[in-house]
Amino acid sequence: MPSLNTLPLAEPASAIPTAVYLGRLMSPRDVSHAIGDRSLDERKRIGNRWFLCGDVGESSFAHFKASSATAPMVAHVDSFASSAGGHYVVVTHEAHRHQHRFVLPLYDASIGTFFGALAEGADYAFSLGRDLQGDALVLLNLAMVDVARSVLQLRTAPEASLVPTLIRELPDVVNAFTHPKAIPLVGASTRGEMEGLSVSVVLPNSSIDRLSAKMFDGKLRL
Secondary structure (H helix, E strand, O other), rough: OOEEEEEOOOOOOOOOOOEEEEEEEOOOHHHHHHOOOOOHHHHHHHHHEEEEEEOOHHHHHHHHHHHHHOOOOOOEEEEEEEOOOEEEEEEEEEOOOEEEEEEEEEEOHHHHHHHHHOOOOOOOEEEEEEEOOEEEEEOOOOOHHHHHHHHHOOOOOOOOHHHHHHHHHHHHHHHHOOOOHOOOOOOOOOOOOOOOOEEEEEHHHHHHHHHHHHHHOOOOOO
């Protein structure tokens, strides 16, 4: 797990197929509620685990599905700091020159709770959907304990006055990660140019909720 990198600068539009989605972090309680009407066997199979959910572009999904069936998925974690002081973690999966990137705002309390649970050995999974069409690939139990502990060392809670700035910068942050060079391919089987890129951003919902509460109370103006 490297130290904080400088957030990559925006580049001209990528020539490769690129898709951006809203991601979702689900706690074990969220997952339990979501699958409450499923069979007992399915609920046992899913278990009491965290889920980090995103989507992969149509042109990339088949590559991820084929790769996961034959070998462990190449995955790596990078951390970045924006000029405004926001810290971000990007979890990247690779398959046959295709990447998916989860962009996580590390300053948000929900993301801190997630990595705190992983650092204690909590079960978790990544879910990669097929372009919002219902199919999903679930990746279980990739080693993350040591990575999560390193991530927590980088986490700092921002001053309350900085939170509106961090929320406003999020579109620029996401845009920076839609470019292939932001996180190069690292897998031994992925030599050459990237052929497909998908990005799922998890919103800083805890921070947004606190900010909204202050606005409704008349204690904050953007």
